Amino acid sequence: MRVIIGGAYNGKREYVKKSLLHVNQKYIHFFEGELPLSNFSKKDYVILSNFEKMIMKKLEVDEDKIANELAETIKRLDTQTNVICICNDLGRGIVPMDKEQRKLRDTCGRLYQKLFEESSLVVRIWYGIPQILKGDVDNDQF
C-alpha cells in the first residue's frame, strides 16, 4: 500500500498520475468517497481518495470502529491489488466548532495512522513537491 498525503489543492492527484505514467490507463482506477465492490488483480492500481466522505456516511458509529473497519477493508483490498491512498491532511487547522466536523477530523487522523502503518511508502506533497516520510521511492516503484 502507498499513501500520498497533503493539504487540499496541493497537487496530490497530479503526483499520483505522474507516478503512474508507465502504467496502461485501463489498469488505473480512481474511487472517490467510496470503496470498490469489484475485484482487481495485481496488474491494477486502485486509487482511493476522499476518506472524509466514507467516514461521513458512518459518523454515528464510534471513531475507532469506523477507522478499524475502513482500514481492514482497504488492507484486504491491497492483498489482491495495488492500493494508493490519497489523504487530505485535515489535522493542522483550528479545532472545528461543529461536533460532527470534529469527529470527522479525529476519525480521519485515526484512519491515516493505520494506513501509514500498513504502507511501504508514504509521501507528503507540498504544492507539488514530494517529501518521502516513509520508505524509499527508488525501491518502491509505482
Next chain:
Amino acid sequence: MTIIFITGGVRSGKSAYAEKYAIELYKKYQRSSLYYLASGVAFDEEMLKRIERHKEDRSKSNVQWKTIEVQDDFPVEMLDFNQCDVVVWDCITTWVTNVLYKTEQYNIQERQTKIVDYLNRFKSFITQWNDKHSIIIIVSNEVLDEPKSNFEEVDLFRKILGELHQWLVSVCDEAYEMDYSITKRWK
C-alpha cells in the same frame, strides 16, 4: 533573478524571516531599493494594530523600506521594479482574499473572468520582475490543512490559493515552510 517563496501558519515568524532575508540580500548584492508590498486592509482595530506593528518593525530597521499598498489592484509603481531592487510581498493570502472580496459584486461568470485576470496579471508581474533581475520574496499562509469548508466561498478561496502556491513553488528558486521559527526548505 531570484524568486523566494515563504509560507507558514499564523504567527510562525514568516514576516520577520522574510524581512530579515530581504535585508540580508539587499546588503549582500548591494541593491538600491528595498520595497515592501503590503496587502493588509485595516478593517478593524486589531488589524490596524497588526499593520502598525509591522510598520514599526520596519521603521526600526537600519535600512530604508519603501512601502507600496497593494490591496487588490496593482499600482503603477510596481512596473518600475528593476535589477537594483529587492521586493517583499506580504502576504499573498490577504491579496487573494481582497481580490475575492473586490469581485464579489459580479455574477459567477464575470467574476471568474475577473479573478483569472487578476491572477494572470499577478503571475506576469512576478515573471517580469524576475526577468529584470529583481529579488522577489513572496510570503503566504498555510490554510489548506483543514477539513473542506461547507461554504463555497471558502472552498473557492482555498482552490485559488492552493493553485497559486503550486505555481509559485514551480517557478521559484527557493521555497520555505515555517513552523514556529523552524524553517523547512522544500526547494
